[in-house]
Amino acid sequence: MLLAAGRGERMRPLTDTTPKPLLNVHGRALLDWHIAALQRDGVNALIVNTAWLGDQIPQHLDAYWPALADAGRLRYSHEGRDFGHALETAGGIARALPMLGEAFWLAAGDVFAPDFVFDAGRARAFAASDDLAHLWLVPNPQHNPGGDFAFEESAPASGTGRPLNVGKDQPSAFPRYTYSTIALLKAGLFRAPWCDIAPGNPDGVAEPLVALLRRAMDAGRVGASLYEGRWTDVGTPQRLAQLNAEWMVPLSRC
Template sequence: MNAVAPACAQVPALLLAAGRGERMRPLTDTTPKPLLRVQGQPLLQWHLQALQAAGVDQVVINTAWLGEQISGHFSGVFGLQPLLNKRKQLSISYSHEGLDFGGALETAGGIARALPGLGPVFWLAAGDVFAPDFVFDSDAVRAFVASDHLAHLWLVPNPAHNLQGDFGLSASGLALNLPADDPAPRYTYSTIALLRAGLFAPPWCDIPAGNPDGIQAALAPLLRRAMDAGRVSASRYTGRWTDVGTPERLAELNR
């Protein structure tokens, strides 16, 4: 089992910021979705501030569409942002899928590509989700490391655009890959998770280490395989949460 030293309970984070944001056009024709502003600051900055406040000191951001804008903004300006705690270090590095392969590698492909810059356990969050109340809690890291789970997901109540939900949740805290005809409640995956690097190795994933060939692959099939083996846990998150997937949702947040 992988472990994290008690004195270093926090782990690195990967923020997913490679998508094209087709549903957000024309806003994303010239601005990558993670840089669209919510309540005065870029979407991605909300996650970065929360990670820094929780003691995370290493973040990897994957990019593709207009990725140079993301790395240029946060590498050149982020350390000067007035809302950051300058007494805490936050090292940001990049996995440039657009530069390396000409486009995004989807979720699992992008994670596999970024793994060399992460550790055996890491946080995952999508850069286009607004969840200002979420805490990247070191106690959650300790509990996850002490388990034999490959993933721990945070699930939210189903929004209007995903009323059927994604996964079930057992009384013992396991995420469930429910059959289509199962009437049990389903919840929506928030895109926030703790993951083990082992999820991206056989038998769960066939992508070679570091994804040198730029294979495109989705994350959900890997999670469902691991759920079927009882290796994915989950918690409900009831704080503010919005998948900022359309201009209308963005406008509503900014009202």
């Protein structure tokens, strides 16, 4: 599932006329970079949620990825059309859950991570585990110096371990990292006791994901990996401009 419903307030005025995930990095929309990587790694069934300027997203993607669209492998959850607003991450996933499998990839449409590998072996191992989520964490960028989660690394060779529900104002013996907004999730995370949104979110409840993740962390049901490849949260016009100036990535890579 690719998240593409947000308003992108900090990206204004660019997002007054263009959804943030359709902003270009080196001639390709942010969403297209993700889809290219997913296709490269064998993920060929996608759900995209929409809200702000939502009609633009299927218009663009169906034209850019006609084989996926024609095969019915590119589907949409139209939160704006159905409810008049975006449902935030947990609410949006709950809404799309009937279209998703029991385990699935999640990626935010406003991050640039062209070299991230959507590893099929990792996805299979996750599906067979008791974990409800597996997050990829990145070194803290300048705009988030305190990070999001403490991280207890259990396998240094592979950079895997457990994220910890430790607040930014709480001491921790473990280093803190930023959530990349790329994850593997299970449908069970969006059911009781972790989530109280009705199946399919028929009432359009808007709810963030972080509270569900913290509950599951406290129960030892969330894993994490460190990702130290290229990654940018394209949250402001300045970051977008800097990214286009610095990351000279050949389009032929994907």
